[in-house]
Amino acid sequence: MSETSGASGTSESSAAAEASEPSQAGGAPAGQADGGASAGPPAPGFGNYQNDIYLNGLDGQLPRFTTDLTLLGASAREHLDPGAFGYLAGAAGSGATHRANRAAFDRHRLVPRMLRGPAPRDLSTTVLGTRMPAPVLLAPVGVQSIIHPDGELATARAAASVGVPMVLSTASSHTVEEVAEANGPDGTRWFQLYWPNDDDVCVSILERARDAGFTTLVVTLDTWTLAWRPQDLDQSYLPFIRGVGTAIPFSDPAFRAGLEKTPEEDVISAVLRWVPMFTGTDRSWDQLPFLREHWDGPIVLKGVLHPDDARKAADAGMDGIVVSNHGGRQVDGAIAALDALPGIVEAVGDRLEILFDSGIRTGSDVLKALALGARAVLVGRPYAYGLAHGGEDGVRHVLRSLLADLDLTLGLSGHRTPGELSADSLQSGV
Ligand SMILES: Cc1cc2nc3c(=O)[nH]c(=O)nc-3n(C[C@H](O)[C@H](O)[C@H](O)COP(=O)(O)O)c2cc1C
Numbered sequence: 001m002s003e004t005s006g007a008s009g010t011s012e013s014s015a016a017a018e019a020s021e022p023s024q025a026g027g028a029p030a031g032q033a034d035g036g037a038s039a040g041p042p043a044p045g046f047g048n049y050q051n052d053i054y055l056n057g058l059d060g061q062l063p064r065f066t067t068d069l070t071l072l073g074a075s076a077r078e079h080l081d082p083g084a085f086g087y088l089a090g091a092a093g094s095g096a097t098h099r100a101n102r103a104a105f106d107r108h109r110l111v112p113r114m115l116r117g118p119a120p121r122d123l124s125t126t127v128l129g130t131r132m133p134a135p136v137l138l139a140p141v142g143v144q145s146i147i148h149p150d151g152e153l154a155t156a157r158a159a160a161s162v163g164v165p166m167v168l169s170t171a172s173s174h175t176v177e178e179v180a181e182a183n184g185p186d187g188t189r190w191f192q193l194y195w196p197n198d199d200d201v202c203v204s205i206l207e208r209a210r211d212a213g214f215t216t217l218v219v220t221l222d223t224w225t226l227a228w229r230p231q232d233l234d235q236s237y238l239p240f241i242r243g244v245g246t247a248i249p250f251s252d253p254a255f256r257a258g259l260e261k262t263p264e265e266d267v268i269s270a271v272l273r274w275v276p277m278f279t280g281t282d283r284s285w286d287q288l289p290f291l292r293e294h295w296d297g298p299i300v301l302k303g304v305l306h307p308d309d310a311r312k313a314a315d316a317g318m319d320g321i322v323v324s325n326h327g328g329r330q331v332d333g334a335i336a337a338l339d340a341l342p343g344i345v346e347a348v349g350d351r352l353e354i355l356f357d358s359g360i361r362t363g364s365d366v367l368k369a370l371a372l373g374a375r376a377v378l379v380g381r382p383y384a385y386g387l388a389h390g391g392e393d394g395v396r397h398v399l400r401s402l403l404a405d406l407d408l409t410l411g412l413s414g415h416r417t418p419g420e421l422s423a424d425s426l427q428s429g430v
Pocket residue numbers: 087088089139140141142143169170171192220302324325326327328329357358359360378379380381382384
């Protein structure tokens with residue numbers, strides 16, 4: 001949208017993996033009614049979205065787009081420039097880890113239980129002091145203005161209307177203050193840090209995030225430099241070197257103080273100062289006290305895949321971790337995030353909160369991650385695809401679909417709350 005596209009990506013990796021998920025004819029035509037999407041507090045029982053959709057059908061209204069979230073990658077292509085699509089759907093290298101994330105879910109199957117009266121259900125939970133209606137958060141996804149002009153503002157509004165917490169990326173297209181306003185007084189929001197190597201800039205961004213009502217800090221460890229991403233390389237597509245996804249630093253007084261000209265006057269110089277400040281900046285465990293000193297809420301480390309790193313996070317006094325391989329976008333050939341989860345839960349499950357992301361597409365995926373010990377999950381590409389399909393309404397449709405599927409699948413499996421799930425709820429290795 002904001003970019004002109006270069007050569008179209010031809011490698012069969014990454015984006016193709018997402019876009020080639022089995023395509024059924026199920027996708028409702030775009031542009032139709034939004035199946036009962038409405039702002040305001042969520043209806044009691046997420047499964048009601050199913051009723052809304054069927055009842056709207058009596059009036060000839062179909063959901064805005066498909067309710068099968070595994071299909072969204074393919075249809076998002078129609079709404080995006082090739083560059084933006086490749087960036088969103090793509091992955092590292094051959095896409096092996098991206099595919100492994102999905103394959104891992106298939107190796108675990110739920111074993112439903114009967115006649116246990118699992119209604120009404122209660123999906124709500126509290127994670128690190130944040131009350132949430134279901135154990136689901138929106139993962140940090142940067143540069144959302146390449147997906148839709150409203151970008152993170154649309155996401156923030158949709159998240160608040162459903163009650164789901166959002167995690168805002170440092171690489172946002174809108175400032176922390178703008179996103180907080182869109183998310184509103186009732187929205188719940190966490191802030192994701194790409195840790196700048198300039199301490200003054202880091203502290204200034206943290207203070208702004210805290211003042212704007214972001215309660216928990218998520219520090220991403222696995223993307224201190226961008227991986228080899230053929231989908232982007234083949235199109236020479238990197239939004240933030242064009243000053244897209246840089247709203248937070250460019251509006252930051254400490255960052256601006258180090259520039260001779262403002263970013264509005266000279267975007268190239270601002271980009272040249274920012275990019276090396278947040279990428280190419282690997283950190284070490286002994287630097288974590290700096291963040292503790294400058295952030296008074298909970299701190300979560302995102303991108304942990306080894307039990308020893310999870311132990312180090314606990315030893316460092318961190319409050320939580322996200323078991324994640326960044327949706328297969330960083331180390332191609334890395335372990336599927338779901339396969340890393342049980343060992344990490346065993347190592348530190350009693351010492352800190354364990355969240356999970358990478359590959360969640362359906363309600364049953366959420367249940368499998370919870371059964372393997374995650375307290376909550378983050379979902380990335382699916383809501384970004386929703387944003388591509390229909391801005392705020394599109395994100396809301398994805399969220400309501402995922403939560404309705406989660407609620408119904410939990411109940412049909414014989415459970416009333418997510419806390420009832422355990423490894424016994426699964427048959428694994430199938
Ligand atoms: C387009 C895109 C941009 C992303 N940007 C960020 C980011 O700025 N910060 C971050 O920590 N993770 C980022 N991620 C990773 C997500 O937070 C999350 O780990 C990943 O998308 C989960 O996998 P899934 O897409 O299969 O749900 C990004 C992912 C995508 C697809």
